[in-house]
Amino acid sequence: MSESAGSSVPPGSQTSLRNANQRRVLDTVRRDGRLTQAQISRRTALAPSTVSSIVHELIDAGLFVAASDGAGRRGQLIGFRGSAGHVVGIDVGHRHVTVAVADLNQEILAQRRHELPDEHRFAEDLELVGRTLDTLLRDRGTARSGLLAAGLTLPAPVDLEGRLISAGAILPAWSGIDVREEAGRRLGLPVVVENDANAGALGEHAWGAGRGARNMAYLKLGHGVGAGLILDGSLFRGATGSAGELGHTTVDETGRVCRCGNRGCLETYVSSGNITRLLADTHGADLTVPDLVAAALGGDLGCARVIGDTGRLLGTAVANLCNTINPELVVVGGELSRAGELLLAPLRDVVSRHGVHGGVRDLRIEAARLGIEAHVVGAVVLALQHAELPTGDAAGR
Numbered sequence: 269m270s271e272s273a274g275s276s277v278p279p280g281s282q283t284s285l286r287n288a289n290q291r292r293v294l295d296t297v298r299r300d301g302r303l304t305q306a307q308i309s310r311r312t313a314l315a316p317s318t319v320s321s322i323v324h325e326l327i328d329a330g331l332f333v334a335a336s337d338g339a340g341r342r343g344q345l346i347g348f349r350g351s352a353g354h355v356v357g358i359d360v361g362h363r364h365v366t367v368a369v370a371d372l373n374q375e376i377l378a379q380r381r382h383e384l385p386d387e388h389r390f391a392e393d394l395e396l397v398g399r400t401l402d403t404l405l406r407d408r409g410t411a412r413s414g415l416l417a418a419g420l421t422l423p424a425p426v427d428l429e430g431r432l433i434s435a436g437a438i439l440p441a442w443s444g445i446d447v448r449e450e451a452g453r454r455l456g457l458p459v460v461v462e463n464d465a466n467a468g469a470l471g472e473h474a475w476g477a478g479r480g481a482r483n484m485a486y487l488k489l490g491h492g493v494g495a496g497l498i499l500d501g502s503l504f505r506g507a508t509g510s511a512g513e514l515g516h517t518t519v520d521e522t523g524r525v526c527r528c529g530n531r532g533c534l535e536t537y538v539s540s541g542n543i544t545r546l547l548a549d550t551h552g553a554d555l556t557v558p559d560l561v562a563a564a565l566g567g568d569l570g571c572a573r574v575i576g577d578t579g580r581l582l583g584t585a586v587a588n589l590c591n592t593i594n595p596e597l598v599v600v601g602g603e604l605s606r607a608g609e610l611l612l613a614p615l616r617d618v619v620s621r622h623g624v625h626g627g628v629r630d631l632r633i634e635a636a637r638l639g640i641e642a643h644v645v646g647a648v649v650l651a652l653q654h655a656e657l658p659t660g661d662a663a664g665r
């Protein structure tokens with residue numbers, strides 16, 4: 269994040285203090301969305317009179333706008349004006365890409381999802397993202413020049429500089445590509461890249477089941493299985509960015525060979541491809557996870573059995589995770605989470621048996637509230653975190 273104060277402003281001066289306070293107000297509204305002046309004052313620990321003066325400056329500068337929340341003047345909500353800028357969220361999965369445009373008040377204004385063919389390639393994916401973004405902007409009458417940043421999530425580990433660690437077996441078409449640099453060049457925007465489980469954790473933490481949680485784990489169940497960890501209120505990425513690779517913890521070291529090169533990883537039991545394969549003989553080779561979930565919810569015993577067994581296998585891994593990081597909340601995301609209690613009840617049962625009692629006694633295990641949207645929301649959150657906001661000065665005061 270850049271400083272709002274120019275380098276010519278001496279630290280400790282009145283101007284530098286005013287700029288620092290203005291930055292606190294801007295960052296608070298960016299992080300929490302529209303707020304009343306009283307809420308801004310509490311969250312920034314600035315005096316109400318200081319907040320009032322800064323808010324008026326920012327309204328005069330065309331950055332903020334006050335809108336009634338229907339509760340009279342005292343309840344007026346302060347937020348960013350639409351013209352203050354927009355951000356883009358991009359979620360690239362194994363079989364889909366979703367592009368969303370959001371304003372600085374944390375509202376997604378438009379989004380579109382495309383299914384991808386099996387053999388999709390990096391360059392084509394980015395071209396599709398660019399075309400989709402143009403369509404969304406045109407439909408809304410939003411100028412491209414107002415875009416401040418994009419967040420992009422991928423089903424592969426990403427290092428601390430936002431580059432793919434390895435995509436070989438996971439996302440072969442993206443192998444060896446500096447995604448941040450390449451996407452930034454093609455979209456003409458600063459791009460932040462993040463692993464999809466981490467993005468899901470950010471999305472659920474900001475806008476979903478994890479709102480207000482200090483310590484939580486988000487479990488992504490899909491073609492791959494991973495966890496995103498929020499520790500002490502922030503995303504935990506580890507020394508090299510590969511924290512939370514829960515899918516590659518060993519269940520049986522003589523088990524099947526995993527795409528990561530190890531044997532018997534959790535993922536070889538609970539990934540989408542592996543659970544549908546269990547039902548291939550009885551339910552056909554084309555069965556998808558949404559089909560399986562719908563059948564189980566409709567009373568199909570074989571499908572319900574597979575989901576229950578998946579919950580139990582995940583339970584052992586989640587209990588180990590809870591014994592290590594002691595979260596207050598585990599959010600289960602991905603298509604399989606739509607099975608609800610068919611998945612969660614056996615998962616909770618195993619966690620309560622294998623988790624340290626004091627650590628899991630009050631633990632909540634819930635389905636993702638944002639569903640499969642969690643990743644694109646996380647991409648928007650990332651873009652918002654990294655967008656360089658204009659300041660009152662830059663806006664022509």
Ligand SMILES: [Zn+2]
Pocket residue numbers: 515516517526527528529530533535
């Ligand atoms: Zn593995």
